[in-house]
Amino acid sequence: MLVCRVLDEGWPLSQACRQFGVTRPTGRKWVQRALSEGILGMRELSRAPKLVPRRTPH
Numbered sequence: 001m002l003v004c005r006v007l008d009e010g011w012p013l014s015q016a017c018r019q020f021g022v023t024r025p026t027g028r029k030w031v032q033r034a035l036s037e038g039i040l041g042m043r044e045l046s047r048a049p050k051l052v053p054r055r056t057p058h
Helices: 002-007 013-020 024-037
Strands: none
Touching: 002 013, 002 024, 013 024
């Protein structure tokens, strides 16, 4: 995993991103998330909108 290579093995972020085929901003986001939230922060998050502005009541 990219985060393990960077944090545990000391790989440069740019090298790890190239190896895993992701952009540096994405790699940076993953590393920062792992640092701030730990392993649970690495789970896939929903991309669904949190608020639907014109939703009709049931």
